[in-house]
Amino acid sequence: MTISAVMPTYARTDLVFERGQGAMLYTVDGRSFLDFGAGVAVNALGHAHPHLVQALKAQAEKVWHTSNLYRVAGQEKLAGRLVANSFADSVFFCNSGAEAMECALKMARKFHQAQGNKDKFRVITVRGAFHGRTLATISAGGQAKHLDGFAPNVEGFDQVAYGNLNEARAAITPQTAAVAVELIQGEGGIMPLDPDYVRGLRAMADEFGLLLIFDEVQTGMGRTGKLFAYEWTGVTPDIMALAKGLGGGFPVGACLATERAAKYLSAGTHGSTFGGNPLAMAAANAVMDVMLDPGFLPHVQKVSAYLWPKLTAIVAKYPKVFEVVRGKGLMIGLKCRVPNGEVVTRFMNEGLLTVGAGDNVVRLVPPLIITEAEVDAAVGMIDRAAALFAA
Numbered sequence: 001m002t003i004s005a006v007m008p009t010y011a012r013t014d015l016v017f018e019r020g021q022g023a024m025l026y027t028v029d030g031r032s033f034l035d036f037g038a039g040v041a042v043n044a045l046g047h048a049h050p051h052l053v054q055a056l057k058a059q060a061e062k063v064w065h066t067s068n069l070y071r072v073a074g075q076e077k078l079a080g081r082l083v084a085n086s087f088a089d090s091v092f093f094c095n096s097g098a099e100a101m102e103c104a105l106k107m108a109r110k111f112h113q114a115q116g117n118k119d120k121f122r123v124i125t126v127r128g129a130f131h132g133r134t135l136a137t138i139s140a141g142g143q144a145k146h147l148d149g150f151a152p153n154v155e156g157f158d159q160v161a162y163g164n165l166n167e168a169r170a171a172i173t174p175q176t177a178a179v180a181v182e183l184i185q186g187e188g189g190i191m192p193l194d195p196d197y198v199r200g201l202r203a204m205a206d207e208f209g210l211l212l213i214f215d216e217v218q219t220g221m222g223r224t225g226k227l228f229a230y231e232w233t234g235v236t237p238d239i240m241a242l243a244k245g246l247g248g249g250f251p252v253g254a255c256l257a258t259e260r261a262a263k264y265l266s267a268g269t270h271g272s273t274f275g276g277n278p279l280a281m282a283a284a285n286a287v288m289d290v291m292l293d294p295g296f297l298p299h300v301q302k303v304s305a306y307l308w309p310k311l312t313a314i315v316a317k318y319p320k321v322f323e324v325v326r327g328k329g330l331m332i333g334l335k336c337r338v339p340n341g342e343v344v345t346r347f348m349n350e351g352l353l354t355v356g357a358g359d360n361v362v363r364l365v366p367p368l369i370i371t372e373a374e375v376d377a378a379v380g381m382i383d384r385a386a387a388l389f390a391a
């Protein structure tokens, strides 16, 4: 037998972490790293945040799981807070980003079909998108590298060029139910959508009776300096998917929607055994306690404003290594002129963890609690790694 006991679906780096503290991670063999990957934009409050640790410990001693056969106090609390701080009227809890998008897609179909439009099911998505790894969400993302070998595709997705409103309008048919976009494509390579394009999509959705879905699984929960990235655009969606930062490292997802969009998902139409269990809700409510502090988002904006000019200077200093820096807040992409995988490795050799993305990009998605001193340390490591490349 040559297959490993852990199914080999990932190309893993040979590091095993034993513990973390804030923005630092420590391996079992005593090495330390500054974590600018944050478990792929998940550890929004860093590692071992005392408030999160305390909240999860306290909940662990009470009750872990009850199922959704009963009311869950933590769900009612978290949903109320998400509703109070967003466009949404109602929240469905699940366990991952893909499930949050799956709920969004099912909701869009139900919305039309419950009103008698049985043939409305198609969803317009954007090329380069990533919405998860279930059969429906790989079809929504439409990327060959994720679809290969998993035919037939789930029917009902029409992909259009990124940023092109005319093409999006031309893709609308009588079967179109919704439009789904990431406001900044994450896995696709930190590609921000032009706010004018986003406003155009909103107008288009209204004109043609479509639901507008924002996949904020990566951009949400303070990542861009606002609680949700749509707050920068001046428009709101009908449905929004959240996950990654929501539980600060505990697996939890959520699908938020207006009453108008959500009202047909009545009892029995959708569900999840684990979704919104007391442990997950304790973690996510603890994250919310921290993020709703009036000083939290200003800190994200301040520390990112401190980081951006330094990265711009690095890109200018090493034009053979880097092409451009793009993104928003603490969701940052360094587009490389050398292979991005090598850049990730060289950053790691300097003690900095980052994450690769599409379009030959290296992602910097640090915990939102990073300090200016940690920014300085990271920029120093990036500078040293780039100098070695350039040499």
Ligand SMILES: *Cc1c(COP(=O)(O)O)cnc(C)c1O
Pocket (backbone or CB within 6 Å): 095, 096, 097, 098, 099, 101, 130, 131, 132, 133, 182, 186, 187, 215, 216, 217, 218, 219, 243, 244
């Ligand atoms: C990570 C991600 C997903 C998928 O989340 P999982 O928790 O891995 O299922 C979906 N959409 C976006 C934008 C993401 O970044």
